[in-house]
Amino acid sequence: MSEYDNQAGVAERVIRDLALSQAVAETCSILLDLISTDDAIKAELGRKFEPALSDLVRIEIAPIDEEFGAFSIAEGEVRLNEVEVARLIAYVLDDMKSQLGDNLICITKDDVRETLEEAVSLFALHELRHRTQGVQEFSTVQLLKAIDGRARIATFDIQADRDAAVALAATKAKSTSSAEFHDAYQRALFYSIQYFFRIYPANAKRPDKVCRVAALMFMLARLEIYRKLGHLQIGGSKTALSVSISGDKRSLAVFENEPEQRLLCASNDVNDLPLFVANIEEGNLDEALGQAFLIVTSIGLN
């Protein structure tokens, strides 16, 4: 048995024991409450999540047919694909184990539970956000890829990553301007980078994924700069970004997607870019994240 199979087996038992689907349902219910009681949250997340959550009657982590991909919904019953959730759990546990091994931090049982609950909730909120984007059906996504290529789906995905991260953070904090909110939002972006791209890795054949990872890393870098300095020179501190990288991997353009798409910056001959892209393609995400900070500053995206 490979190490992965072993971990996935452990993860499947953890799913049962931790009742993670209840944690996801709880997150969705807190978010719906916030949307109906807090005007700022309603303005920020209402149209994105209210129609996607209000008809849900049950959430479960279970096997689903291949034709549905990561997620299926019928008559308010949501199923998250247990294979993908099990892999997500295995990566989270693996990461925590290596942090323990390196003596980086002290991790309690509650920390493990909380991290798993947050990562799986984030995964579910990303999928649920696709409902209000009009791309909830796996078959629609495949059709759209055939019509339009992968770039538009990548834009939907980054927006869903960002909205899911904001939504999860909102359920953890009293207000969206609090340090608690920013901590949780930062953590959620980090989980998206650190875990989701291990389930669905980027590689040299998938420039759309490389650009999505780059966008998330730039969002994380900009958020940290914003928190440190109290401002950014350009664009919002938590808006979704899109990144385009030239074929020779020397130039890039970065766009902000909301409230309307606009170019934030386009740069030629970016020194660290070829190495940054190579690191993402090879799955060296820690190294790439360090380079993302350098690139953000060097191209004036800070």
Ligand SMILES: [Zn+2]
């Ligand atoms: Zn997606």
